[in-house]
Amino acid sequence: MSEDVRVLVADDQALLRGSFRVLVDNEPGLTVVGEAANGREAVELAAAEHPDVVLMDVRMPEMDGIEATRRIRSSAATSGTRVLILTMFDLDAYVYAALRAGASGFLLKDAPPGDLLAGVRVVASGEGLLAPSVTRRLIEEFANDPEREPRPRARALERAGVTDREREVLTLVARGLTNSEIADRLRLSVPTVKTHVSHLLTKLDSRDRAQLVIVAYETGLVSAGSR
Secondary structure, eight states: SSEEEEEEESSHHHHHHHHHHHHTSSTTTEEEEEEEEHHHHHHEEEEEOOSSSEEEESSSSSSSSHHHHHHHHSSSTTTOOOEEEEEEEETTTTTTHHHHHHHOOEEESOOOHHHHHHHHHHHTTTEEEEEEEHHHHHHHHHHHHHTTOOOTTTTHHHTTOHHHHHHHHHHHHHHTTHHHHHHHHOOHHHHHHHHHHHHHHHHHHHHHHHHHHHHHHTTSOOOOTTO
16 A cells, blocks of 8 residues: 555554554554544544454443444445454353454454554455454354344355355365465465455455355354364
């Protein structure tokens, strides 16, 4: 990107907000445009500053990160802003809810600084990001949630015109593999994998890889315990 990626930091702990700000501002090509201490402030600052990415804590006062994410992503004024959820625990019970609310990915707060900075760039570029441990949690939450509304979408992939090869790619995306790893597994070039992912995004009306993961589980293509 020719211009700096604009980042908003939302966390109720001032020390963590400050640490994230220093980390991001010291990285070439990234700049922090604001700090929010709760979800309501995050929504207001997103509308005022139009950041490219929001680093969003889940548990915050006044309004939690999930509701803040939903409001940011559903507003026409901030629909282009992407949300990267930061959580202390890979067993966070809100993984699925946050993705349904529009988050583009998850990272653990104790991830190495380089991983966090890379995550910001990945999400800003339009891709989804899920830490492997969080992906596993997403699978478990989806499979075990007794309140999950049944979604009879087994034929949705066929109706969308998804090819056999695209199904293979979608399966591996849902298991958390990167484009390079998918290319190695299927013996394809990385550009070819990127093309398949792009086609899947279009055919399945998904904004990023995180949404493709949800589609894969909702249609039954992948299930908990599958390999």
